[in-house]
Structures are given as C-alpha cells and as structure tokens.
C-alpha cells in the first residue's frame with residue numbers, strides 16, 4: 134500500500150503491552166482513515182452500552198492517507214471514543230505535530246485500550262513504545278505538562294495531553310497541544326483521564342511513502358503556491374476565523390445570552406478588528422501556510438489563541454464584551470483542557486438559571502471574576518461546577534423547571550456558535566451531525582444566509598447532505614484541514630490529485646462521497662446501537678428555544694423556527710439518506726454501502742426496516 138502505512142498500533146494500558154498490527158487494504162479503501170477508521174474500529178471493538186469512562190472504552194488517534202505529506206494543511210488528527218458526554222459516537226479534530234510524527238513513526242492509527250494503574254505518559258518512538266511514570270505531571274495544566282515533556286523530547290515531538298479537566302473527568306474535557314490547539318469536544322479528554330493517560334508523545338523518523346513521489350512533491354508545492362494566490366489569503370492571515378464575529382452579528386446568528394438573542398451590543402469590541410489591534414502572534418498547525426491562530430494577551434497577561442467559537446461562546450453567549458477578559462477565560466479553558474464551546478454553553482445556562490432563580494448560586498451575565506472562578510470550579514468539580522461538569526443536558530435534568538427548553542444541545546453535545554432562530558438548514562445540520570450539535574459536518578449557515586433563510590426547501594436538505602459528505606466524511610477521513618477549501622476556495626479537485634499521488638488510486642468525488650456516506654451511516658448506527666429502544670426522531674430535533682422563544686432585539690426580532698416545517702424537512706432528509714421515519718438506516722441502504730454485516734448486528738438491538 135502507498136499513502137497509508139498499513140499499520141495500526143494497539144496499546145493495552147492494563148497490561149502495559151503494545152502490538153503493531155497490519156490491517157487489511159479493504160479498511161483503507163472503504164474507510165480512508167481518520168473518522169472512517171475511528172468509527173469502524175469503535176463499531177467492531179466496543180461492546181454496546183459500555184460505560185465510556187470505564188477501561189472498556191477505547192481511545193483512537195487516527196490520521197488519514199494525506200496526513201503528513203508535504204501538501205497544504207495536512208497536519209490533522211482525529212481523536213475519537215464513545216463519548217461520556219453524549220453516550221454516542223464522539224470525535225474531534227486537532228492540528229498537531231502528533232499527527233505528522235505518528236505517521237512518520239509508521240502508524241496510521243493508535244488504539245488505546247484498558248486503564249493504567251497509575252498516571253502515565255505513553256511514548257511512541259518509531260517502533261518502540263514505553264509507559265512512563267507521570268506522577269509528577271498529574272495535577273498540572275496542559276501547558277505545564279507540555280512544557281515539561283518538550284524539554285525532554287524537543288520542539289518537533291508530537292505531544293497531546295490533558296489538563297485538570299480531563300483528570301477530573303469533566304464530561305466535555307478535551308485534548309490540548311501546542312499551547313492553544315485543542316480537540317475532542319465530546320469528552321475525549323475525560324476518556325484519556327479515565328485511563329490515567331496524562332499525555333502521549335509521538336516521535337517518528339521515517340518517511341511516508343507515496344505511490345508517485347515526484348508527482349507528490351510537485352503537486353504539493355504547487356498546492357502551497359496556489360493557496361498564496363487566493364484573493365482572501367491576506368485577510369485570512371489577518372483575522373482567521375475571528376472575522377466571523379462581525380459576520381454573525383450582521384446576520385443575526387451570533388449566540389448571545391444563552392442563545393436568547395442573535396445580536397450582542399458589544400460585538401464590535403470582541404470582533405476580528407478589535408482582535409487585530411491586540412494581536413501579538415500568528416500561530417498554526419503543522420504543514421500549513423495559512424496559520425490562522427491569532428494570539429493576544431489576555432487580562433491575565435497570558436497568551437491566548439482566539440478562534441471564532443472560543444470568542445462567541447465565552448463572550449457574547451455569556452454577556453462578556455471585553456476581548457482581553459474573553460482571552461483570559463479562553464486561556465484558562467486551554468490550561469484546564471475544557472472545550473470552550475461547551476464551557477460557554479454551560480456557563481450561559483447557569484447564568485440564565487441564576488437569573489430565573491432556579492439555582493441558589495449568583496452567577497451574572499458578563500461578570501469576569503465570577504466566571505473565571507466558575508471555570509475553575511468546573512475543572513475541579515466544586516459546587517455548582519460539579520453539576521455543570523456533567524454538561525448542559527444533565528444540568529437541565531437536575532434543576533428541572535422546564536430548563537430543558539433552553540438547555541442548548543442536541544443529543545447531549547452543546548451547540549456551537551451559531552444561533553438558528555432563523556436558519557432551518559443550519560438547525561438541521563446541527564441536529565443530524567454525527568457527534569451531536571457541532572458545525573463541523575455541515576456549516577451551511579453562510580450559504581443559507583445568502584440564499585434565503587425563511588424557506589424549508591428540499592434544496593436545503595440537499596445542501597446539508599452535500600456538506601456532510603465533503604466536510605464530515607471526506608475531510609475528516611483524509612486527515613487534512615478543510616479551511617483552505619472553505620475560506621479561500623482552494624478547489625476540491627486538488628484533493629483527488631493529492632490522493633492519486635499519495636495512494637496511486639484514481640478516486641473522483643463521487644467515489645469519495647460514497648465513502649463519506651459509508652462513514653456517516655456507520656456513525657449513525659453506532660448511536661442507534663447505543664440508544665436502542667430509546668432512539669427516536671426526537672434525537673434529531675434542536676432545542677425548544679429556537680421554536681418558541683424568538684429574539685427580542687435586532688433585525689430578527691420575533692422570528693423563530695416552525696416545528697411543523699422542521700419536521701417535514703427532517704423527514705425529507707431521512708428519505709434522501711435512505712433512513713426510515715425514525716432516522717434509522719434501512720437494511721437496503723446499509724447493504725448498498727457494503728454494511729450488510731452491520732445491519733445484521735444492529736437488528737439484534739433494534740428493529741430495522743427493509
């Protein structure tokens with residue numbers, strides 16, 4: 134095989150054993166890598182209904198066939214497991230040296246199973262793996278941990294670690310690297326913590342082997358040059374994803390005050406231009422010439438890397454309009470290893486609950502000091518923090534008072550930074566995403582704003598599916614960043630050329646979309662297998678707030694989603710996907726995708742249609 138190494142490393146922490154396994158070429162052909170590998174492995178190897186924080190869960194690091202080659206933005210890694218936050222399939226994507234080093238060490242994926250009997254660091258250096266004592270690192274922040282490991286292993290080592298959030302099993306703890314890149318929203322950091330795995334270090338000295346090395350070199354270099362010619366390049370370098378704050382405000386999709394409002398009175402103060410004035414550094418993922426990480430100094434004087442989601446959720450959504458203070462909260466989230474989206478979401482929920490008198494604690498909109506203390510309380514699971522550490526779905530169940538109507542999640546994953554009172558396609562995208570409410574699979578909002586927000590047309594359903602294929606299926610499985618395509622218009626044809634040079638395979642976008650559908654359907658049946666008889670179409674419905682409580686300000690004042698029309702597009706969506714009216718893939722659909730065996734297994738847990 135070219136492009137792929139053909140080897141997966143299996144690490145058993147309970148037995149302190151490792152084994153390098155060659156895998157069948159069919160896995161690569163049918164699932165590509167990244168998310169495709171992760172969901173296939175989790176489906177095959179996890180017993181249904183296991184406790185996600187038990188040794189029975191498995192943690193997967195998976196790269197794709199393009200990861201690590203010298204081509205644009207190819208330093209991405211999928212981190213996956215059964216999610217402790219949602220109980221379903223969970224993954225995240227992070228740009229990291231670990232992606233490149235893991236591939237150069239000879240592995241396309243690593244499966245971590247069992248649980249170490251004390252805190253450890255897993256060191257994988259080419260063919261050798263070691264379990265190192267991490268007693269001195271347990272209790273340290275992600276930044277301190279990485280610093281200590283970097284002193285030992287140098288600047289190029291690929292290091293992934295957890296902070297105190299992951300150690301304390303906060304259900305939305307994520308995995309951090311390179312002082313400001315983080316991934317694994319649905320609690321992948323907590324899964325790492327449950328295994329006593331403080332960090333993983335990858336060091337690889339091998340070369341990736343391409344089917345056509347000369348073509349790879351030429352086309353990779355050409356790709357990098359092409360990125361530089363794109364008209365949006367200069368502005369992208371200036372603002373990166375932060376430009377979206379102004380856009381969201383202008384178009385009434387910014388989450389403000391726990392998604393009650395679609396505009397924020399201090400949006401300008403936390404927007405892309407405000408950020409530019411404070412910027413001290415541009416950082417980015419390995420292999421990338423678009424470096425979009427914007428670093429400013431927070432009110433705590435510490436460096437903090439800002440992205441749209443971080444700022445939208447820790448700023449407007451909690452009523453905070455001071456960018457340096459937002460940056461300080463973001464930095465704290467990175468140090469503790471807490472997902473900023475879920476964090477801003479649970480804090481906004483607590484502020485609203487406090488305002489409504491549903492909790493005793495006083496937490497008020499826009500109060501920096503109180504909020505900073507609450508972030509710490511969440512990381513260490515103290516008081517109110519302990520309840521919020523379980524995620525917003527669980528917190529709403531606990532406090533009652535109809536708060537589940539404004540607990541902003543789908544399937545237990547907190548909604549990311551787009552308010553959908555007037556965006557039915559984006560609401561559908563959130564509701565049918567493979568991990569819960571994340572924009573990763575189908576960010577249709579920008580298209581929807583341009584093409585008309587009121588309609589609930591079939592065209593919108595088609596767009597959601599098209600994006601779920603390209604973004605959630607192909608990019609997540611190839612192991613590259615999707616932003617060159619989305620933000621600069623770097624054409625999709627480049628990726629079929631890269632695939633050819635790397636693997637020798639001729640694949641057009643129809644072929645890739647078929648793989649994407651296979652991957653997407655497998656993530657769906659993973660969820661259905663876990664929820665069994667509790668699964669229903671209500672799992673694919675966004676929060677009641679969007680249907681019943683319109684914003685009170687701005688151009689979208691009074692606008693809300695229509696439940697009857699939403700149900701109709703959801704049924705169109707199911708039909709186009711080849712799923713039944715409950716949102717479960719039919720046997721015919723699964724067979725068409727080469728998942729006949731999967732259908733048979735699923736049938737043991739839930740009735741499925743022909």
Ligand code: PTT
Nearest residue numbers: 225226227228313314315316317318440442472473614615
């Ligand atoms: C992603 C989610 C996002 S999506 C953001 S900002 W974004 C938040 N970033 C966090 C952070 O930072 N610190 C923290 N403690 N928690 C955070 N949670 C949030 O996590 C990220 C970029 C971005 S910035 C985006 S959109 C794109 N995402 C990609 C993706 O998913 N796949 C892919 N093939 N390419 C992508 N390119 C872009 O990567 P999750 P990163 Mg992230 C500080 O993790 O779980 O996927 O959730 O990885 O290296 O930081 O790059 O406006």
Ligand code: SF4
Nearest residue numbers: 417418421424425614
């Ligand atoms: Fe990373 Fe940004 Fe480059 Fe994507 S564009 S690889 S997120 S630095």
